[in-house]
Amino acid sequence: MATESVAVVVVTYNRADLLERMLAGLTALETRPDAIYVVDNASTDHTSDVLDQATNFGLVSMRMPENLGGAGGFHAGMKAAYDAGFDRIWLMDDDVVPAPDCLTVLLGYDEACLLAARENLAGRLVEKSAVRFDLRNPLAVRPKTASVDSTYATRASMPPLVEIENIAFEGFLVRREVIAAIGLPDESFFIFYDDADFAIRARKAGFRIWAVRDAVLVRQLEFDQQHALDSWKGYYMYRNLFAVHFRYGENPLVRAKPYLIAAGVTLLSPLRGGRSEARNVLKAIRDARGMRATPSREPVQPT
Template identity: 70%
Template sequence: MSDHLTRGGETVAIVVVTYNRADLLVNLLDGLAGLQRPADAVIVVDNASTDHTAGVLAECSLPGLRVVTTSENLGGAGGFRAGMKAAYDGGFDRIWLMDDDVVPAPDCLTVLLATDEDCVMSVRENTDGGLIELAATRFDLRNPLAIKPKTASVMSTYPDRASMPERVELENVAFEGFMVRRRVVETIGLPDASFFIFYDDVDYALRARRAGWRIWAIRDARLVRQLDFSQQHDLSSWKGFYMYRNLFVVHLRYGDNALVRAKPWAIAVVVTLVALLRGRRGEARNVIRALRSARGMRSLPQTSVD
């Protein structure tokens, strides 16, 4: 039994999902080792990496480290589902999710645990200290004319961390610094692995909020990104398919009215026409496939933790 348990404090499992970024993972593991308040467990989901990730993990002496190696790449969504289930089954009070390309400040976990809320989020910054938190402060699923539902973010609202209040309420999150208490998982279940990548974290935040929880970004909980943030992807690629499909799924599941739930069809028609006019046949195929696939994902996932 850890001294955190004997003191009566909450136990914490950190869940990390990694895929073929062993050198970044080393920096993250070093950061976790330097936490002022260490986690009670660190569960690393190795998504069938083909680089030297296995060697990095084998050599790591981080206390409480547990490695879950998948037989295939489950994507971020499947990886976080597997990691969260392992943490939940381990009986931990809080579960803290992060990718392999971040490093928490030494006091980050201490600051998060000082906040008595069930859903909290650390606030990301670049290596130069600039604010780079893109989690939404407004996520509009009421207005059918809002093409992109994220209409405001922490970063677009505040020029720097010093300008933020101590807490900022969020309407969606990233699985890159998001922490939940186990009662949230008991109520809404695990992340939906069928998203594969993109919007799985948005879906989870929407489920939590609709179950009655508020989500708070904690200003002084610093998480540093090791890579520049880039949300630009080739919409004709396999990633483009998931970006379109999962955006459509969010509208179909959570749109507040019929017009919002009809947006995926409108977007698909416009994108197809424009893409064909500009010779981007791959993007046109993607958006048509995405709409067909999204229709099969309209139902919410089961809430059981299986």
């Protein structure tokens, strides 16, 4: 394991100051990665200046011609790192900072899929990855029925490794054998659930996924996406959640659940998200039907 090469893939869009802080965190790692691929999703702020001034060893800047979303960015960055032959690829968003020993701790485990456990700026465990992602029970409104931080009150109460069923592309370290087996992240998701989709495919291929207690990743922003269901983000949240149910629901009732959710949201829209959320969910259910099939896996180079 000590000889394995590691490439970091960071996706960023118009958050130059966060990116600068994140790159400083990578520079401070006691175990340095071999390369850092920064996928810039056509930012219009001073991201290019941050990248031009960055002193990180092995930094490769990938400027996208348009905003491909997180899913498209991770697809492009992972493909570049995989094609370059790296043994492990460490996925990062621009709003997290690893503890100095984070990569050292992760590389101490001989596992194909590992996740650094996130905490907030106050040091509170905020790892939202699912301990249970239920696509069997049609009565589970949300498939994530238990997360790391809902199961363990503190980081200290976690065992060293916690098996999880979905991931965030924040601190996820994956071996190239996984990519060879299941392919790249599905760029059609744009944002949200591309990481859950990747995790489901990995588990179906026989890989186990572990959250690592002592690998610390500090999230710079609070989680607030649940308040955006009437915005453009809400459309992607609903569409991609429905697509996951259509693709991986383990029985007909679960695969039919998106229709019930869409009907319920529409009926309740006068009391919560209004017409905007109703429009989002109706468009989402229509478009998710076109995402039922998992895209054909791209050819990858032999490992």
